[in-house]
Amino acid sequence: MKSLRALKAAGLVLAAVVLGLMTVQGSYALWNASVDVNAGTIQAADFNVLINDANMADTPALTLNPGELKRGTSAYQSVRVTNAVNVQPGSPLVLQPAVGLPAPGTLLEGNLTVTARVLKAGQTCSAPLDVPPGTPQLQTLGTGATQTLCFKITLSTSTPARLLGTPVSIPVNLSVAQLAPTAK
Numbered sequence: 001m002k003s004l005r006a007l008k009a010a011g012l013v014l015a016a017v018v019l020g021l022m023t024v025q026g027s028y029a030l031w032n033a034s035v036d037v038n039a040g041t042i043q044a045a046d047f048n049v050l051i052n053d054a055n056m057a058d059t060p061a062l063t064l065n066p067g068e069l070k071r072g073t074s075a076y077q078s079v080r081v082t083n084a085v086n087v088q089p090g091s092p093l094v095l096q097p098a099v100g101l102p103a104p105g106t107l108l109e110g111n112l113t114v115t116a117r118v119l120k121a122g123q124t125c126s127a128p129l130d131v132p133p134g135t136p137q138l139q140t141l142g143t144g145a146t147q148t149l150c151f152k153i154t155l156s157t158s159t160p161a162r163l164l165g166t167p168v169s170i171p172v173n174l175s176v177a178q179l180a181p182t183a184k
Contacts, residue, residue: 100173125150
């Protein structure tokens, strides 16, 4: 009988310990502390690049439309690129634009050439602006900065008559990459 009584007592103590552990809230750590934290707000910057004052993401591919050209003449078209990214003041976001022009000899049976140049302050995109052949090296754009590209579209003097008056839409690949911040 003694062993049955001891067994019942041990079972009762075990049940009390399990019930006590199940009803106690917390981590069961000896030194436990908690701190309430208010919800925070995280805001990311909008990667907002403007092409002629229109958002690059909302604008279809950049195309040049020179209008009607005569043999040996050129048309000029400018495009403004603006870094309008809304980053926190003091956190500069520098962008590197790049332009890709159609390969020479691919437009209007090789009779139409396109060149581009970055305009300096005070320059306008019109004749007789010298626009060297090749792809221009574009400058980096800091937050809020703008640069203007000038495209020169030239029709060869030897263009066959059958091609004159043909409407041309020239695709230009304009891309913008974010540069890594510089160490201070």
